Amino acid sequence: MNGTTDPNGPMYYKGIYHLFYQYNPKGAVWGNIVWAHSISIDMMNWIPLEPAIYPSKSFDINGTWSGSATILPGSKPVILYTGIDGAGRQVQNVAFPKDLSDPYLREWTKPDYNPIIFPCGVNASAFRDPTTAWLGPDGIWRVTVGSKREKRGMAYLFRSKDFVRWTKAKHPLHSSKDTGMWECPDFFPVSPEGRLGLDTSARGKGLKHVLKVSLDLTRFEYYTVGKYDYAKDTYVPDNTSPDNSTGLRFDYGNFYASKTFFDPVKHRRILWGWSNESDRAQNETIKGWAGIQTIPRVLWLDSNQRQVVEWPIEELESLRTKQAYIHDKLVKSANYFEVEGIQTSQANVEVTFDVSSLERAENFDPAWTDPQKLCGLKDAEVKGGVGPFGLLVLASAKMEEKTAVFFRVFKAQNKHVVLMCQDPKRSSLVPRVYEPTFAGFVDVDIAKTKRISLRSLIDNSVVESFGAGGKTCITSRVYPTLAIGPNAHLFVFNNGLEDIKVSELKAWEIRTPLMNGD
Numbered sequence: 151m152n153g154t155t156d157p158n159g160p161m162y163y164k165g166i167y168h169l170f171y172q173y174n175p176k177g178a179v180w181g182n183i184v185w186a187h188s189i190s191i192d193m194m195n196w197i198p199l200e201p202a203i204y205p206s207k208s209f210d211i212n213g214t215w216s217g218s219a220t221i222l223p224g225s226k227p228v229i230l231y232t233g234i235d236g237a238g239r240q241v242q243n244v245a246f247p248k249d250l251s252d253p254y255l256r257e258w259t260k261p262d263y264n265p266i267i268f269p270c271g272v273n274a275s276a277f278r279d280p281t282t283a284w285l286g287p288d289g290i291w292r293v294t295v296g297s298k299r300e301k302r303g304m305a306y307l308f309r310s311k312d313f314v315r316w317t318k319a320k321h322p323l324h325s326s327k328d329t330g331m332w333e334c335p336d337f338f339p340v341s342p343e344g345r346l347g348l349d350t351s352a353r354g355k356g357l358k359h360v361l362k363v364s365l366d367l368t369r370f371e372y373y374t375v376g377k378y379d380y381a382k383d384t385y386v387p388d389n390t391s392p393d394n395s396t397g398l399r400f401d402y403g404n405f406y407a408s409k410t411f412f413d414p415v416k417h418r419r420i421l422w423g424w425s426n427e428s429d430r431a432q433n434e435t436i437k438g439w440a441g442i443q444t445i446p447r448v449l450w451l452d453s454n455q456r457q458v459v460e461w462p463i464e465e466l467e468s469l470r471t472k473q474a475y476i477h478d479k480l481v482k483s484a485n486y487f488e489v490e491g492i493q494t495s496q497a498n499v500e501v502t503f504d505v506s507s508l509e510r511a512e513n514f515d516p517a518w519t520d521p522q523k524l525c526g527l528k529d530a531e532v533k534g535g536v537g538p539f540g541l542l543v544l545a546s547a548k549m550e551e552k553t554a555v556f557f558r559v560f561k562a563q564n565k566h567v568v569l570m571c572q573d574p575k576r577s578s579l580v581p582r583v584y585e586p587t588f589a590g591f592v593d594v595d596i597a598k599t600k601r602i603s604l605r606s607l608i609d610n611s612v613v614e615s616f617g618a619g620g621k622t623c624i625t626s627r628v629y630p631t632l633a634i635g636p637n638a639h640l641f642v643f644n645n646g647l648e649d650i651k652v653s654e655l656k657a658w659e660i661r662t663p664l665m666n667g668d
């Protein structure tokens with residue numbers, strides 16, 4: 151029985167990808183937190199090792215909480231993490247591999263000079279989750295730690311020459327009013343064009359930065375794209391999206407405490423996120439586990455430079471088996487069809503919808519600023535003009551159970567607004583505690599493209615969807631009772647007045663990778 155939450159310290163070392171994660175070895179609820187450790191050569195098949203970091207010293211005796219890895223010059227990994235000390239204070243500690251010649255990095259040493267950062271003048275119960283550190287042009291390391299000052303979310307900045315002695319900078323890297331505690335901040339550079347990722351310490355003209363925070367208040371994350379001033383050590387968002395809980399999200403669904411790392415092998419920045427259960431806690435105890443890590447995603451800056459784009463890492467393709475293929479199929483108004491020939495309880499579906507006319511798009515009310523509320527109002531069963539169209543995944547044969555993933559196009563003044571929703575309201579015959587419809591707007595010019603793509607990764611109790619090539623991503627947890635194993639069906643539907651064409655649909659069965667010491 152066990153429970154996992156935040157991904158911690160992802161990194162690549164000597165041919166191996168490492169993922170650590172907050173983990174309760176004694177139960178499927180949060181508690182007794184250690185840094186569990188798994189290794190992989192492809193980030194799909196995983197081998198669990200012994201926990202790497204666990205409470206043992208005065209500076210972490212009450213908990214080993216989240217943190218990040220940094221690769222020091224000479225390819226030496228180091229971990230910064232939050233310890234809960236004997237007095238219950240949140241302090242920042244450092245840990246080093248015991249044996250650098252072991253590519254598995256099985257054992258970690260916590261020097262006695264810890265803690266290296268103490269909550270001086272900072273709320274000691276709101277001071278945690280150090281980021282990956284980065285090196286400034288002056289040869290000095292920087293790291294940020296999440297915090298709050300009253301209701302203001304804070305990313306405190308610390309500097310060090312040797313990674314051992316750290317001093318608090320006069321000004322935080324960034325802060326934002328009324329956002330509450332900033333958990334698990336993540337701060338990294340992105341290239342202004344192309345998909346290649348950058349090392350966290352990369353510098354250069356024209357680079358942008360991304361600052362992501364996880365909000366304890368809402369249990370959602372948001373990020374901004376902005377400019378990092380290396381000389382002043384401040385981050386200023388570009389102001390192209392709100393710098394608060396209404397801002398952009400890596401994922402508009404059940405996705406929290408996320409963290410990226412730079413993969414030096416394929417030169418990509420990879421995003422990990424934790425997806426919590428939405429089930430009743432007693433069911434977690436029965437099934438013996440709770441919480442999952444989502445499929446790793448490559449993340450880059452969109453060519454519009456206003457948002458990031460995410461796409462499942464290509465290694466996922468190695469798990470594809472049997473394929474179904476459909477092309478140029480019309481889905482008439484108020485119609486649907488089934489995708490047959492493969493099992494879809496574990497599947498990867500990629501579909502492109504052609505939208506030939508936007509004439510009948512519903513009018514957009516400018517008061518609809520909250521996509522989630524709008525999807526609650528206009529779910530998949532509410533007929534529209536252009537859309538709702540999309541997929542019904544993990545559906546039972548007679549559709550008593552189904553999770554709808556869909557788009558709806560609206561006509562606003564001088565533009566069209568595209569809404570993407572993932573609606574689990576009818577996902578299970580057994581009512582759940584928490585079944586929110588998740589949604590995000592999709593920043594595309596559909597009048598120009600006349601088409602939109604959708605990719606969904608379906609895995610028994612998880613649906614991860616990527617709209618418009620990964621511009622809007624939504625993860626949900628669902629618990630069907632009929633639509634399981636070979637009884638899970640996949641449909642394409644159109645509940646709008648306008649006909650839609652599936653120009654291409656590819657769907658693959660996905661085989662189960664190695665996990666949990668299989």
Ligand code: DQQ
Pocket residue numbers: 155156172183215216217232278279333334407
């Ligand atoms: N989980 C960790 C904290 C972090 C929170 C504790 C976020 O370090 O702030 O398990 O989910």
